[in-house]
Amino acid sequence: MSEVFADLHIHIGRTFTGKAVKITGSRNLTLSAILEAAKYPKGLDMVGVIDCHSPEVIIEIEQLVAKGKLVEMEEGGFRYEDEVTLIPGAEIEVYDKNCRGPLHVLAYFPSLTTLKDFSGWLSARVTNIQLSTQRIYENAQVLQEKVKSLGGLFIPAHIFTPFKSLYGKGVLNSLTEILNPAFIDAVELGLSSDTEMADQITELHAFTFLTNSDAHSTQKIAREYQKFDLEAPTFAAFSKSLKNQGENRVMANYGLNPRLGKYYRTTCAVCGAPMNGSTCSHCGSEKFTKGVSERISELANAVDAPKRPPYIHQVPLEFIPGLGSKTMLHLLDHFGTEMNILHRVKEADLKALVNIQLADMIIQAREGKLQIAAGGGGKYGKVKKN
Structure with missing residues (x-):
């Protein structure tokens, strides 16, 4: 078993040729720049890059593999210079007809083959497959089923953020309104909430909590992250940790004080x-922007909470x-x-x-x-x- 520090929600600002991916992201935030920053100065062991569906990002992955800087692992994921594991993924903005607004979800994939398959599937459903967080008008469970059919992981993103999230701005009062709980692997809390706040909602007790940066620049990488105990720094072990399988598990979440x-x-x-x-x-x-603390108070219905890893209010x-x-x-x-x-x-x-x-x-x-x-x-x- 090994200690693994991981930030699993990092955006790409530009491709290696300079094309925009996340328009609000830094121009210097390329895939290679993320991997280098994760190694130094951040010192992370694993990163989830959630714009890897973009065709030019896939090309850059292939180039890094050809150069030997990235090695695709048998148990899933890619090893960068034998120091950092890349978990490739995508963030998608879903507009389900049964939902009162769009919400963001994360999908992670074990291999280049499955990533390409998902990119091809998504390209037929979005306006511009090159860009990050593109909206699809689709039944959310169809998206879940596609991700799971490819051996991927499905995780609702920053679930309490007022805009474009599962519970934000009154979009949903229960995830079961549009999602299949059996196909949810974990939930991401977001920067304005923590474990204690989220566990006020009973339906969340069934899921592992993740805490990530949603970084739009290299400086913001690892402002929130988690520590895993994994049998190996691979996609398979990461997937097992979300279900506490074997000895794989989340040991602690490190995030901003809400x-x-x-x-x-x-x-x-x-x-x-x-x-x-x-x-x-x-x-x-x-006119007002409802705070996360007030929104959670509206939804709170739990009388107790499950035993979880500690959530440490660590200031970057x-x-x-x-x-x-x-x-x-x-x-x-x-x-x-x-x-x-x-x-x-x-x-x-x-x-x-x-x-x-x-x-x-x-x-x-x-x-x-x-x-x-x-x-x-x-x-x-x-x-x-x-």
Whole structure:
């Protein structure tokens, strides 16, 4: 068994030829750039890249395989320079006629053959197969059945985000309204929620929770991630971990304190002020973006919760006041990767390298003890200075 740190929701901004994939993603965010950043400075062991259905991304995978930089593994997934596992996937925007709005889902595939098959199937149902998160007007269970027929994994994405998610903005009150629970392998919580919040909803007790970055730039990779215990860093072991098969399992989720998330609390859609009622006390508007915390309160129906891995409110290093780019490079020069800094470096070694106040804040970030000012309305919360 091996410890595997994984971020499984990373977008591609551009292809190797410069064509847009995720239009809002960084121009430098190519597949190769993601794999390099995962290795250093992030120090991840596994990444899920969810725009691999794009034809030019498939070409880049084939090129990397031909060069020997990517090796397709017998148990699924690709090994990059024998250090990082690539799990290829796709994010799809589904508009089911039985749903009150579109929602995003993630699909992951074990091989190049199955990825190509899915890309071909999807291309007949979207306007532009080259781009990320394209909308399909399709029965959601048809999509689930296609993914499962290819040996893939089906995971609803950022399920509480106000826009384009399973429970967001009143789209659904139960996943069973459009999805087959038997074909759901896990659910992704998103940046404004955590395990304790999600387990207030009884129907979610049956599923493993994942926590990922939804990164649109290399800097945002691993702002949320999980630690697995896997028999090997492969697709097969990852798949087993979602069902706790053998000794494969999720050991911990590492994510932002939900109060740091952009949509934690309800805010006025006009001026951005926090709202407690139906009318903004600052500008008088009645338009608002409902916060994740309020939405979960509407859906809450559980009287208990299953035993789960710990959800650790870990603040990314970039959020820590006083930790600038030069200091970050200094830390990386000494300790290798961000995963080392956040998980493996001893407190005494940190204090020997940087000032005590900053070292204390890094330790507090590890342990989820930093003071937080809540976010909302599309703006992140902030870490309060000591």
